[in-house]
Amino acid sequence: MDGTREAPFSAEEFEARRQRVRELAVAEGLDALLVADPANIYYLTGYDAWSFYTPQLLFVPVDGDLRFFAREMDANGAHRTITQVPGDRIFGYPETYIHQVDVHPGDWIAESLRELGYGGALRVGYEGDAAFFTVRTYRSLVDGLPSWNLVESHNLVNWARLIKSDAEIAYMRQAGRICEIAMNTAFAGLRPGRPQNQVAADVMAAQARGEGDVDGDYASIVPMFPTGAGADTPHLTWADTPTPRGLPISVELAGAHRRYHAPLARTAIIGSPQPDLERLAGVTDEALEAALEVVREGSTSDDVARAFTAVLDRNGYSKNSRLGYSIGVGYPPDWGERTVSIREGDTTVLHTNMTFHLIAGMWLTGMGYEVSESIRVTPTGCETFSSIPHGLIRLDSGR
Amino acid sequence: MDGTREAPFSAEEFEARRQRVRELAVAEGLDALLVADPANIYYLTGYDAWSFYTPQLLFVPVDGDLRFFAREMDANGAHRTITQVPGDRIFGYPETYIHQVDVHPGDWIAESLRELGYGGALRVGYEGDAAFFTVRTYRSLVDGLPSWNLVESHNLVNWARLIKSDAEIAYMRQAGRICEIAMNTAFAGLRPGRPQNQVAADVMAAQARGEGDVDGDYASIVPMFPTGAGADTPHLTWADTPTPRGLPISVELAGAHRRYHAPLARTAIIGSPQPDLERLAGVTDEALEAALEVVREGSTSDDVARAFTAVLDRNGYSKNSRLGYSIGVGYPPDWGERTVSIREGDTTVLHTNMTFHLIAGMWLTGMGYEVSESIRVTPTGCETFSSIPHGLIRLDSGR
Numbered sequence: 001m002d003g004t005r006e007a008p009f010s011a012e013e014f015e016a017r018r019q020r021v022r023e024l025a026v027a028e029g030l031d032a033l034l035v036a037d038p039a040n041i042y043y044l045t046g047y048d049a050w051s052f053y054t055p056q057l058l059f060v061p062v063d064g065d066l067r068f069f070a071r072e073m074d075a076n077g078a079h080r081t082i083t084q085v086p087g088d089r090i091f092g093y094p095e096t097y098i099h100q101v102d103v104h105p106g107d108w109i110a111e112s113l114r115e116l117g118y119g120g121a122l123r124v125g126y127e128g129d130a131a132f133f134t135v136r137t138y139r140s141l142v143d144g145l146p147s148w149n150l151v152e153s154h155n156l157v158n159w160a161r162l163i164k165s166d167a168e169i170a171y172m173r174q175a176g177r178i179c180e181i182a183m184n185t186a187f188a189g190l191r192p193g194r195p196q197n198q199v200a201a202d203v204m205a206a207q208a209r210g211e212g213d214v215d216g217d218y219a220s221i222v223p224m225f226p227t228g229a230g231a232d233t234p235h236l237t238w239a240d241t242p243t244p245r246g247l248p249i250s251v252e253l254a255g256a257h258r259r260y261h262a263p264l265a266r267t268a269i270i271g272s273p274q275p276d277l278e279r280l281a282g283v284t285d286e287a288l289e290a291a292l293e294v295v296r297e298g299s300t301s302d303d304v305a306r307a308f309t310a311v312l313d314r315n316g317y318s319k320n321s322r323l324g325y326s327i328g329v330g331y332p333p334d335w336g337e338r339t340v341s342i343r344e345g346d347t348t349v350l351h352t353n354m355t356f357h358l359i360a361g362m363w364l365t366g367m368g369y370e371v372s373e374s375i376r377v378t379p380t381g382c383e384t385f386s387s388i389p390h391g392l393i394r395l396d397s398g399r
Numbered sequence: 400m401d402g403t404r405e406a407p408f409s410a411e412e413f414e415a416r417r418q419r420v421r422e423l424a425v426a427e428g429l430d431a432l433l434v435a436d437p438a439n440i441y442y443l444t445g446y447d448a449w450s451f452y453t454p455q456l457l458f459v460p461v462d463g464d465l466r467f468f469a470r471e472m473d474a475n476g477a478h479r480t481i482t483q484v485p486g487d488r489i490f491g492y493p494e495t496y497i498h499q500v501d502v503h504p505g506d507w508i509a510e511s512l513r514e515l516g517y518g519g520a521l522r523v524g525y526e527g528d529a530a531f532f533t534v535r536t537y538r539s540l541v542d543g544l545p546s547w548n549l550v551e552s553h554n555l556v557n558w559a560r561l562i563k564s565d566a567e568i569a570y571m572r573q574a575g576r577i578c579e580i581a582m583n584t585a586f587a588g589l590r591p592g593r594p595q596n597q598v599a600a601d602v603m604a605a606q607a608r609g610e611g612d613v614d615g616d617y618a619s620i621v622p623m624f625p626t627g628a629g630a631d632t633p634h635l636t637w638a639d640t641p642t643p644r645g646l647p648i649s650v651e652l653a654g655a656h657r658r659y660h661a662p663l664a665r666t667a668i669i670g671s672p673q674p675d676l677e678r679l680a681g682v683t684d685e686a687l688e689a690a691l692e693v694v695r696e697g698s699t700s701d702d703v704a705r706a707f708t709a710v711l712d713r714n715g716y717s718k719n720s721r722l723g724y725s726i727g728v729g730y731p732p733d734w735g736e737r738t739v740s741i742r743e744g745d746t747t748v749l750h751t752n753m754t755f756h757l758i759a760g761m762w763l764t765g766m767g768y769e770v771s772e773s774i775r776v777t778p779t780g781c782e783t784f785s786s787i788p789h790g791l792i793r794l795d796s797g798r
Contacts, residue, residue: 004629005638050620051634053530053732073720073762077632095720099737101553104528128535129503131452132732135537136527136551152535154500197614201607204617208600208637215596215639218603221449222617230403233476235450238607239404240614321472321494332731333452333531338498363472 007046007083008258009167014084018044021160022062025153031122032061033153034141036133038331040157041068042259047082049074052132052331054098055105058085059113065089067116069109071098106137110144119145125153131333158339161328164353168260168328169376172355174214176262176374176385178255182206183264183388186223186251190395192270195240196225203253214257220330221263223253231368234361246271248281248392250361250370254335255386261327261335262385263357265372268393280317280362280369281392287311288360288371288390291323291342295358295375295382301346308360309344317362324358327374350377355385406445406482407657408566413483417443420559421461424552430521431460432552433540435532438728438736439556440467441658446481448473451531451730453497454504457484458512464488466515468508470497505536509543518544524552530732557738560727563752567659567727568775571754573613575661575773575784577654581605582663582787585622585650589794591669595624595637602652613656619729620662622652630767633760645670647680647791649760649769653734654785660726660734661784662756664769667792679716679761679768680791686710687759687770687789690722690741694757694774694781700745707759708743716761723757726773749776 021044025033035058041047044058051074059067068090070078075092093108113119127133142150185206189199203223210216226234228247254263291308305323312318324342327335340348342356359372371390375382420443424432434457440446443457450473458466467489469477474491481489492507512518526532541549584605588598602622609615625633627646653662690707704722711717723741726734739747741755758771770789774781
């Protein structure tokens, strides 16, 4: 009972990932990468802990060993999940660097890298849009490694994650099954007058419980329930708002297993929908299905988005926001990979084992409807990770 | 049913907060602040949504109106919670700025600020250690507002949050009550062989459910269960690890209400503890109680830490990490305020209605013990937000 976890992937798979990332880095003319996004650190090393609220960095030279820097208390036990970095390459900065005005963990990391012989004129890529690579860390590195040329790596590791291995797909299928259970739990919990937070309680439990041997992991976004006119606030979190009758309630949530996510959105209603909602739902479902028809190896993101938009256009609707995004490993605050967006103008060619969340969120004045699928691209089409019918989910009006 | 929320605080309270923040900014010689930390945005405006995974910024000039910048889909409905910024001062950047290589929301925000007349030679404070103020946003502002002198604000708004109002304390008491229920739920759920994720499911549900009229909000950190020798990995999240007999299981979780948090840690055991664990528990409890004895208006953070350390020293133990930190509003990934640390050398004088999480986490080789209290400083001592006895929690060995 020492907390040591079985590695989520084989050593060979991890090594292949690092190889691919190093090749991409070399192609960009980089000598090394600084990786701060917890999803990228997990992808390359297996490290998995809620320690990203203090600075942590994985240093990936194109030649040479990985080094991992974290707060001392986290570095001490990191070996229990970081299966791919030996203990003597894990460095813990002292507690005295936490939340101080005059010193910062980034100073300590810069000094350590100098001591390790990495203080020279290197071209080093950093993750400019990673949530947990703060400006103070960045500036500490700029000041502490003055010979470095620090350049934006433009999500290089995220891009390396785009095509999944079979082992990753297996986790996403399990996440999809958990997602299905969580969605059905939400439907069962929506009863007129019942506060949203009670429904959220049911969902959060179902997400963590999982099913049988498949343990649920925490989802990197909490379940959300955009409702009625308030559906134009898609990222409003729950409150004690009572479940209404006769208004659309969108449910957006994910199943997660070993940090892999399968998100899903459906829209439910108790009682009878207004005709304009029924029409919106019908058109949106048709548009999503048209988009799914186009998904296959060799199609482009743009093709998929256009198939969706064509159905909306024909019916007099429009959607400003993108139709989808790449998914896989997720940590708060997001389960998207921040690489491919499914939208017009994105010319990414789809390959087998790319995985996306296609989400048709239609937020009109006074009403909203959402329907989505988490999918895997296949040679001839796509596989959906969950199995919940499309269409407005009519909950028993006798509730 | 339009999702509009009752403001969490009176307009007067919000106005007083902004006044205080502006005074602090003036004292620092700043013309304006850029606020990105969702806890700070909520504190100043009431805005509350899971939208922080794309860039958002609150611009606070020392003279003049607040402006809020967010993704268009979030800006549209922001008025449902942002009670303190009129709709015409909320700006949504277009969807085309999301996840692109060549443009960034920060560019759009910089241009908007120039158009609003803020392009001149201003001294503007930014939050260098805020998780969601990314390096790309920072660099967009540096490039797009070349006349600005951008300076680190060193958590200025976080510091303004240090002393709570009575209304905030009322929320924290409710969070403390939810915390108590969640902790007792964890104890009830710990049965030999039961996987951690099942216990987590019970806890997550209890946290969201709350009690009676008091709805639970999502906690900004998931519950954690450092166990046995693995307790030296304090931020390991749950897996399907079975609940053991005879080993200490620490439970660290929070209750949350309207984004205010009351965290708590306790250590439970099923069956009989080893004598060295009993001794560690006894000393740690005594040390925490000695520290709590010293808490009152006028004591310093250093005094409290020394009272704790004295007991450890006398008994041959030591603790590297700080004893506690300021708490209040929290968003993922943290429920701490990143201001005062309760540790030796921190000379902050305690005032009534400061609130802290004092956490005695003792992680020794092969074993760990944690006990904590979330507290409010009072003129003569302290109030604890939850009521759970100290000491190793002996769960029925007949389970």
